[in-house]
Amino acid sequence: MARIRFGLIGAGFIGRAHALAIRAVNATFGDLPAIAEPHVLCDADLDKAVRLAAQTGFARATADWREAVEMSDAVVIAVPSQFHAEIAAYALSLGKALLCEKPVGLSGAECQALADTAEAGGVSNAVGFTYLRAPMVAHARNLLDSGALGRPVHFYGRHFEDYLASPTAPFTWRLDRRVAGRCGALGDLGCHILSIARFLCGPVAGVAGNSVIVHRERPVSPGAVELRTVENEDYASAQIRFESGVPGVIETSRVAPGRKMDLAFELTCERGTLRFDAERMNELQVYLQDGADNGVQGFRRVLINSDHPDYAAFLPAPGHGLGFNDLKTIEIAAFLRAIAAGGNVYPDLAEAARIARLCEAILDSSENPGWIDNPELPPSKQ
Amino acid sequence: MARIRFGLIGAGFIGRAHALAIRAVNATFGDLPAIAEPHVLCDADLDKAVRLAAQTGFARATADWREAVEMSDAVVIAVPSQFHAEIAAYALSLGKALLCEKPVGLSGAECQALADTAEAGGVSNAVGFTYLRAPMVAHARNLLDSGALGRPVHFYGRHFEDYLASPTAPFTWRLDRRVAGRCGALGDLGCHILSIARFLCGPVAGVAGNSVIVHRERPVSPGAVELRTVENEDYASAQIRFESGVPGVIETSRVAPGRKMDLAFELTCERGTLRFDAERMNELQVYLQDGADNGVQGFRRVLINSDHPDYAAFLPAPGHGLGFNDLKTIEIAAFLRAIAAGGNVYPDLAEAARIARLCEAILDSSENPGWIDNPELPPSKQ
Amino acid sequence: MARIRFGLIGAGFIGRAHALAIRAVNATFGDLPAIAEPHVLCDADLDKAVRLAAQTGFARATADWREAVEMSDAVVIAVPSQFHAEIAAYALSLGKALLCEKPVGLSGAECQALADTAEAGGVSNAVGFTYLRAPMVAHARNLLDSGALGRPVHFYGRHFEDYLASPTAPFTWRLDRRVAGRCGALGDLGCHILSIARFLCGPVAGVAGNSVIVHRERPVSPGAVELRTVENEDYASAQIRFESGVPGVIETSRVAPGRKMDLAFELTCERGTLRFDAERMNELQVYLQDGADNGVQGFRRVLINSDHPDYAAFLPAPGHGLGFNDLKTIEIAAFLRAIAAGGNVYPDLAEAARIARLCEAILDSSENPGWIDNPELPPSKQ
């Protein structure tokens, strides 16, 4: 069986989750067509790279991402967003299979260029919209495809967190346009709910956004008197018209007290409704209007079990539950399958480009109020 | 149509709820066989009686309960528990239909004597185990009777509140055996969950109790230094063997922080399960194992609607909900129907006697640890 | 004390709720400055009027609304929406205090004309946005005013029901523009969530809507083959910019399977968040970021108790809960107080006009996509 030497760039929060996942993936999924070999781990902070490599079984560590890319078959990019594009371009140019964290680049154009390169080179690629891997999100899609719910009627989704809720939380690179890109909450969180919206409801025909910076200045560092201007939005909403004619709304916020991982959606269909919240990701609320007896109709709290995608790879027993790190293991498994099949994971770079353009259109239509048609198309085709 | 002149004894918390219910009952239920006429309202505190009578449309007010009984066709007793038996005996002796608040007397023997008198005299009677009137509790029984759940397998119920949770909450009459009777939490709260247990699972063949006084002394009044010994239990549990062979557990507590009206049960059956909590009394959680597809099985949050008993009398629209006072209106409606039919409401005095004996058996078996057989039977027949 | 003779026009679903409330209000609220006298009940269907009058204690019944208006001191309008304006105008012209159900007229202009008449005549008035009377909604506002939450940051609200979810549900007057007005779900449901949005977040500076008719044709009657075109929206969303700068989103739907009374909001503030859902109207979810210990921070499920507005008038005991009909009793109490004080209830006719214009602006901006500024102002002032 093919052994895929993984090069992981970034040993921070999500880099570590990838390292654990790469280590766990073949042990968890017994039926994969390839083996993930933890080969090289890179971080600008070499000590960090060395330490995490030792801990998680990577053969080598380096501070030089080029070197890491070169010595790998597959590259995972888990560094801050402004470096994604350059590293990705290099990896693709060498034909390395690529799993890039979201957001892929600082702009839709950057994403699209990468997608085009990958397609031209026939290079397998995937993007870390991790929640599409949650079994209950995948199950939502399966239920929809089964026809049990009828066609979608309207969609609401959001991703709320509170990591910047405190007005005195200090300035970070995420608030700096040159580093994080033009998008704030949208780029960090909103893209997740947009990935789910597209996954369930399909292409977007029109969008109208509204965004605000709630806390316009923040201390340059914890407790500092000096303030720095925040450069991207704390909150955004958008109305959506899907191509299918289905209307939708999404919201995203990084200043929402009490919401820790509140990526949630409600998909209303003709004959039923689905509700999901990542704070309880082992559950799906399902309403099925399946008969005349209103005495026993109601939203069902469905607990995860082996009838839901990928769960059985972890556990045979219902309701025992997965954690966030398990989603990364599922993500790496999907990546391995795509590599072996010579294709891409959905969502791939092209999908990331569409999502990035959606985010930009939300901001554009917030700045110049109004609807934008065909926001997913590259500007030339809109 | 017969007009039933109501005499209401007690103008406190629950007396007031009865006054509102008597006033509302025929306006709410259009199809009753008799009319409740708010005739005389009695309270030892005459001012209170006069005020509430004026407010709620009672024709007269008095401080003399004998007078109130004499001038009425139907009597509602809503005074502190130690007065119930004497007033009830008088009402029954005059053949007045009787709705007595729980607990009916200070002992099972007192209750039984009243039940016997009522039966001998053929006097319609009812007891204020109000939660049997909750549409979702009645619906639970209907679901069970329908066979959809299969036979009961085990039962858990509790009634927890926190009105005495604070160790410095002062002594009240409820803690005084001569006034409130031997039972503490059991007499005040536990009898409600026992009434539901019997309603759903039938007669009790054996019981083993365990009770404690958590806070053994309390200030004689708010803030006082002087302490008085608490004379009945703050918490009790019991294991139950129903005659059907079904096992059960109940608990009751008046010292449970955070529980406000936490009368709750779980009825586990062969093919399904029901969960109810009076803090959300407009919902019933229903699990039905109704097919092979585990992908969509789960507890259903069923919201109240006109397929549930008595709801349609209040509202045609689903999910709008009833409040506690509406349950009292349903109770008075059932009482009127029983009077017109010349029968009793379930639960009646005989049922209250069974429940009272159950409470006593729980305390007996707590004092002399072990099981008591046939605890519902009068002592002579055990 | 003044006795206010009530004339109630309409004996349907909500007319009946008003009749019960008029009957209950002084019995429930002991401290009102006036007495509601159930005087005349009118319905085009005279039998219905006679029956409900008899049941709920109204002295007279009539099929002629003019007569009913003339013989009353205060008029409650609870007939289908297309009759509101004419009856209201007549009542105001005679100086009768007016409580009109929502929506007040078929257009903002109709509402405004009525508001102007009322103001000119100094006639007390109120509008049936009943959920502003829910104790937990009122409490939300009080919490906000107390400063405990900091200033609002963003708002999301919706009103979803499923009464037209089935594609084969037949055509009704609500779908007919001439009868129900131009607004569909917005006029029936959306106006409730808009009334809450304004109550909590203040005036609206801009709005952008999106609406769809999901089921474009319906059988003319149950089971009919003949179809009729639906004339107003099944679903609408809107993005909002409040004058304060706070952004918001609202949605409304009458085709949302599983939602029975799903009027819900989330008010995100600087230091806390509130969540409410009318399906559990006796609860408010409250998050307060009130200290450093993250080990015990979380959304609190606050159960209704006597610290919440108006609850104590019904019950002294916490968590026992109110039902929808109780909200109407609170509404009538507020109306009586306003009459006695010679003022209006909030929300009054002027408020209803603002809400009606908001609804129209949502539809306008859905038809001609884009934002509308100052949508609450009469067209002349926009």
Add this chain to the structure above:
Amino acid sequence: MARIRFGLIGAGFIGRAHALAIRAVNATFGDLPAIAEPHVLCDADLDKAVRLAAQTGFARATADWREAVEMSDAVVIAVPSQFHAEIAAYALSLGKALLCEKPVGLSGAECQALADTAEAGGVSNAVGFTYLRAPMVAHARNLLDSGALGRPVHFYGRHFEDYLASPTAPFTWRLDRRVAGRCGALGDLGCHILSIARFLCGPVAGVAGNSVIVHRERPVSPGAVELRTVENEDYASAQIRFESGVPGVIETSRVAPGRKMDLAFELTCERGTLRFDAERMNELQVYLQDGADNGVQGFRRVLINSDHPDYAAFLPAPGHGLGFNDLKTIEIAAFLRAIAAGGNVYPDLAEAARIARLCEAILDSSENPGWIDNPELPPSKQ
């Protein structure tokens, strides 16, 4: 740093979870005093052992547990319960550190003998009461120890599942006394809630049980006509008197439709209450009576974050959640620390013996109804 060669016996459901945990533990916990080396994996089914060993990185595979024990430093026993005692005795006799799955033996006496051997030999040991490792259960204990809740007042706990809810589910070894031991649901599930009860409330002074076999016969195999008699209980309840005087109740069932991993407790204390359910193991419901303002008091849904034990080893971000397999990783980490420190993990073999005796006492007191004092003590000392 010491490398501990692990021998894992059993490659079934829970054996696999251990294999993944052994593989993950040092990668997850960076600060452990020893390294877990996946050395030898044993299963009676050699193919299974070989396959899982290959998948999860164990150096060797064998079908002979003696061999596996001999070549290891630490032994994990994850085979069916009837083999635990013999394997454990052998491992202890060779001084191998031991992590044994629950239940440790088929009787309290077997457990105690092992505990005595381990103590005599000074051998580090641990038992797989995995839910004591759940961060929110550990946090519950920390909150209690902090004094924030006051002293415990009463305890309720249960472990309900539905794997045998169907009356036609076939006979398995778990229903056979010779293989599974005398305990049914108690041995499989009830021991978990007893481990939590003791962890939070301390030693048990008295117990009174009640158990039933709900489905007395089952098909010998799926769909078979031939039936076999079930030999141990489907459901048991017990009343408990803790040494502290605190009363408690526990229940356990393997025939409870809809409950998948419903290991739940409510710990009521003087000034607060904790609620936990393993079906939502990333949450703890916390009520704190912490002030006068009843307007904002309620149960708080606390989401897991880095202030809760062991969570930070997996993730820095709050609310992202752990899964069941992560609990096994925490268990192995605790085992490694105990080995390095030369001590035991709580719960150890001595604790398992106490729990086993509790289970037996529950059955004894169910067969001979009444209370049993000092049920945790070895029979000689009761």
